Each structure stands twice: as structure tokens, then as C-alpha cells.
Amino acid sequence: MEENHGHSTRACRPGESDGLDQRVMTGPPPDRWREPARDLPVLARPDVLVVGAGSAGVSAALAAARRGADTWLVEKLGFVGGLATFGLINLLLTLDDGEGHQVVAGQCQEFVDRLSALGAARFPDRSEWGSEDPDRVENWRRWGLVWGRPPENVRYSVAFEPEAFVNVSHELLREAGVHIRLHTSCTATYGSEDRVETVVVESKSGREVLAPTVVIDTTGDGDVFHYAGAAYDLTRVYPFQWFRMGGVVDTSSDRPGRGWFRTTDPGRVLVPWGGPGAVDFRIDPTDAEDLTRAELECRRGVMAEVSGLRDREPGFADAWLDDIAKLLGITESRRLTGDYILAKEDVDRVFDDAVARTGHWTRRGVVFDIPYRCLTTPRVTNLLTAGRCISTSRYVHQATKEIPAAMATGEAAGAAAVAALGTGGLVHGVDVAGLRDDLRRRGAIVDGAADPD
Template structure:
């Protein structure tokens, strides 16, 4: 029997659906811009992938383009600076062999990240509603007027002037009638469950690496436009780094273990869906842990199908159990290592993309395109799709912005078609598949912009689509909040 709807007695300027990386940035930004803001999250934690289902602060790994220019700032940089000061983050580490990779190891402690986010919510005056699932919107024709929430109280209707979909999968935008694109089950990128191990004998591991530097691979060791000579030069710099570096934190990641991986596949002690390796997570007091992000890779799982998601959760844990045993048995330094953290749900790499008033494309990325309605920047390559060995879909050729620079993200990507008073932020903003803005720094950039835009629309009494006519005030506030909208190549 359906439950009666309860109409909540408070109306908000901005309602943010989802408390992941995009949602927390959106809520903080909206509240700071003067909007009464409600953030609704289905679990009891904030931070999404960054604190409980994904990599250890991976959002902070792409704040600088290959020219060394910082192109991601605002709330994401504020969080990193705050956590670094408190001893819960690594600095922007830039080993020589990666100076032009547009990739740093500015990782954070995922548990302290969650604590930091809760503190910032309270400081900004964001109202939270946790353990609550947004299941629908209320509408007047195409105009969204609020949300419908299911929680222990019942079915609750909450009114809002502007609703921001930060669910990661575009669930709310779809329910509001916005069009979207998605791939099929055979093409979708694989998903993973990360886990962390402690008790690593780092001295033993480093001794082995110094003696076997060719057994590691540099995860993103070259840029697509580099010549063969330049690639070889980078490779030699990486080998020298592996042979001489004394501090494992400087590595950021340790990937490859080539001969061990090959042996494991031959003996059946390693599964065939991923390589061997891990990222390095900072913990209090200079302590380090090994964070396995790619040890499970599950293909053929659609994020809009709960049956698929269930199968993926089961398979990820099966693969992780294999990986844990393998690391303990074979990888130097891991003999006495133990599991400290198994993330409670899959990191979903690919879902719907909600079609907006502009669709960012692969060509835009390659060109390093600039837009008059820029709300943020990125340099992350297009076509960087994960695959697994069993997935026979060919790798798409990756392209980076020309000359190692950055490209603009336009505001119109956040404004969904066929829905009013609605914004989207996070990995489901409007792009083609290759330009997919799924990386966590990108989700926080679009989240902050959506939050400020929502606050402005509420204040001015206009729709997000009407705001497209003049984004100057939006850009001004974003810059005041530290966002980077210009000044890069």
C-alpha cells in the first residue's frame, strides 16, 4: 500500500540532490552565495566516491595542466589546503618525470575528508537531510517545483525554487523529463570497489623496487602528442626515479608488478579483469596505506539497472578477495599486510549523460576551446575510457588539449533540456562520451558552479536557462569563491 505524502513546511531557495563530490560543492557554494540550501543524501555520509566508494582523494590529482598552470581551484583547492594544514593530505607532489603529465599526487585521507566536509557544511549554514532517497520531482508542466523523498518518516514532498541533480546518475533529471544519452551493456566502462591495506613493510617494498624498477609502469606516463623520443626520455626519467626515490609517498601510485601479474594469470591466482597495483593514501602522523582502486573491474553493468548493480557488487568483492590473497602471498612488503577498509559500494565509472543546452565534445577538448559562459576549466584528456581484458570494445584514441593547455567548461552544460528550474552537476553533465566529465575534480568544479547559479536564479527569480543570457555575475561570484575561469593556456 502506498504511503500518504507529507508536505514539509519549509521551502528552500536551492535543493541539492546527492551528497557526493558535486553535491557537497554545490551546497557549500549555494549557501555561501546567500541561498537557503538543503542537501539530501541517501546514506549517512557525505563526499561520495571520495570518502566511501572510490579513490583516496583522486579529485586532487588533476589540479594542474601539463604546463604547470593550476586550472582547478575554488572549493576543491580550499579543501585540500585546509586538510594539508591539518596533516590529512599530501602536498601537490610533482616528481620530475611527471611534471608535464598534468597529474599530481595531492591525495587526502578519505575519512578526514568526510569530517572536513561536515564541518564546512555547518560553517556555510547548509541544512542536511541524510538517510533519505530522492525518488521524484514535483512539477508544473516543465517547471520543477520540488522533490519527493522517501525516508523513515514516509513519503515527503519538499518545495524548492531551484533543484540541482548531483546524484551522479542523473536520476532526478530523468524523472523531470530531461533527455539523456547512455551506452549499452557491452560498451559501458567497468566499475570497481576500492579497498585499503595497512601493515605494509614499506622498506622491504622500496628495496625491491630499487632493484626492479622495470617492474613498475607509469600509469599515465606519456601524453598522446609526444614523440617516440620524448616518450623514451620520460620512461628513462621514471626508471631513475624508481631506482633512487626513498619516500614511498612521492610515488603516489605503484602500478605494474609485471612479472607477478603474468605469473598470477598463468597460475589462476589473479583474476583476468585488471592489473596489479595501488595508490598511496596518507594517514595521520605521516603514516601511509596502500589503496587498491583497480584490483576489481566489473564490465557489463548498467548503472540504471539495480539487478546489474547487484551483480556488480558481488563480483567486485569476489575479485577483491583474490587480490588481497595475492598481495599477501607475492608482493614484497605485503606478507603481514591486512585489510583495513572495504568501500561499501561500487565506484560507478559511467552512467547517463543529461543533454543540456550545450554538449561538450571531444573536438572541444582537443582544441582547448574557450567559451563566453565558462564556469570552470579542465585539462583531462578525452577518450580516457577504462576497459577490462574480457571487454573486447577497442580503446578510443585519447586526445589532450592542444599545446598541453586547458579547455573551458560552459555553463550551458549544466542546464538540462526540457526541464525548468533544474540544474545538473557531476559526471552526468552534458557531453559526448569521449569528453565525459566524470573525474572528481571536474565534478566539484561543475558542482560549485551549479550551486552559485542556483543561488543567483533564486535571488533574481529567473530560471537557469534565463541566466544563460548574462553569466557575468555568476562568473564574478565564482572567482570570488576562488574558481579559476581564465589565465591558463
């Protein structure tokens, strides 16, 4: 008989008890149902499996495939981009340090360039970065690109069209040769004591298995490292549900626009609804009952806010609800307890193993170098993580959860996964100095010396 402990499986020795008492052997307790054992088909044995196709996952898959790895990208929803697309959080906050220096580039900058070429992005010219000119600050505030305490200034942040982000993602993933599998959820991992050998996925096709050499968890909620037995922190949060309204008259006026933002489509505005000012409850983002309550309550709140905007905002009288986020604005749940936990005290600290950088969207001059060790866990040898669930404190998480940082850590994780293939998938055996050089050569910023000024 085999014992199954989470993702670990070992055979019992002859004469060894399997640890099950007679009651369990004869059947499960009344509140349980024992699922019959069965063989599952192996869908593929990719070099790199990326689970979760949000902005971090797309970036990770691109980085791995562009370096020659057989790469699969699995996503539970029917689209890529996550909160950046169908969560309607279509703001890249931020690619700079608040003082005129770019700190995120690489694949994130590539997305900005592609979106800009399509006319699907708005951002300040480099000459404006860091400016405290009131007119410039007010202009970009109306696009949702100015946040934080006074004195406010212009940041290198980007407003973009979510559908264009999806299309650019599809185009780049196809060019790189990534195998995309949508409508497919990760439900379990199995393997040895310290290694993920297989990932169980479920879809309309049934339960199947993927057997990768390296796994990258970009689920946002840390689903893979949770199943694999890694340590983590879990936070209850206030939900958001952003929405867009059409038919708004004169969005280019000099009114402040606080509470709603301009978009690239004249007459349409983005409303960042939710959070502690609008919702009076926190949820566990990994609990289906909590998520269901949030979906129902937030939609009711959105409809009330739509009515309120029509009544109180000039130019909104004949406006309509154009689109509502298909994903709740959940930006924190599980955070990995990795080989290093990046903390507030690490502001401006130089790390020899830094593989990405990020500014802070509400605090000018605050920059974190992100060590490779924030992407790894001592518990599992062939697992990396990227995006909002990397190993940080809650304070630092407010910076690393944002899309540019997520794309930067995704790019680093994808590159690291390919480097780990040379060691049999052992992510702790990666030559980090070589990894940093590789990322730099491809345009990523990994430390202060790499500012492209």
C-alpha cells in the same frame, strides 16, 4: 481527475476522457500494484535543494549557502563525499593542465588547503608541476598521482585521507549553514510541464516532499533530471571496487608500486581494483539487479586479489584487508543532454559562458572550458546539474567525471542557483557574465585568463 505524466500534472477539462479503459479503472494488471493516493507532508520550501552529497553536491551546497540561500543537501547514504570518501577513490586527478598551470581552484583548492593543514593530503610542490624528472615522476606515481602515456610528468594532483574529507565537508557545510538530510533518497519529481515544483524523498521518516525554488542534481546518476523528464544518454560500465590493505612493510621502497598506491598512513596502501582487466561484465548502474551482481562479484574478486598480493608482493605477506569501498567505483551512468554537449573538438575552445575548467588526468595539455549550458537542460527551467552527469560526450566525460572538475561544476551550479532566485528560479535567465565575475572574485578559475600564476 488528474493526469500524472512523469513530473507533469494537469486537470482534465469537464467531459474530457481521462484516457483510462475500464480494465485499468477496475484494477491494475496482474503484474502491477496500484499504490493508494495520499497526501504527503511538505518537509521544507528551501531556496535551493541539492540532491546528492558527493563532492559535486557538497561544493554546490557550499556555494549556494555562502551566497545567502536557504540551502538543503539531501543524500541517500549516511555520509557525504560519495566516491571521494567511502568509494575510496581518494585522489584529486587533476587540478592542472599537465604543463605547470593550475586550472581548478576555488572551493576545491580550499579543500586541499584544509586537508593539508590536517596532515591528510599529499601533493607535489608547485616547483615540480610539469617535471619529467624520472625520480620525481616515480615518487608521485607511488601515490597514484601519475597516469597516462609517456612521456610522463608530475601533475598537480592530490592524495588524501577519505575520513578527513568527510570531516572537512561537515565543518564547511556547518559553517555555511547548510541543512543536511542524510539517509534520504529522491524518488520522484512533480510540477508543471517545464518546472520542478516538488521533489519526493523517502527515508525512515516516510515519504515527504521538498518544494524548492531551484534544484541541483548532483546524484551522479542523474536521478533528478531522469524523473523530471530531461533527455540523457546512459552507458553500461565495468565496475570497480577499491580497497586498502594494512600491515604492508616498507611502502617507501623504490619499487614501482604499479597496482597499489601509498597513503598518508605508513603501512597502509590503496589498491584500485576492478575495471575491464579484472571484471568480465558491464552493468547498468541504474539497475538494482546489475548493481547487486556487481557488489557480490566484486567483493569476491577483491578477496582473491588480497590473497594474490600477499603471495606475490614483497612486504605484503602479513598484510590484511583494512578497508573495502562501501560504494562501487561507478563513474559513469546517465549523462544529461543539455543545452550544450561538450565534445572532444572543444579542447582549448573559448566559451563566453564558461563557468569552470578542467584538465585531463591522462593527457597533458588537454584543457576544457565548461560552458554554463552544460549544466542546464532545455526541458526544465529551474533545474541545474553538476558533477559527472553534466552534458558532455563520453570522451570529455573522462575529464569532467573527476573530483576536481565535479567540485568546480558544483561550485558554479550553486552560485548559478542563487543568481536564478532573482528570476523566480529560471536558470536560463541568469546573467552569466555576472556569474563568471562572482566565481572569479571567490577564487574559481573559469577561463585561461584566470590562471593564478
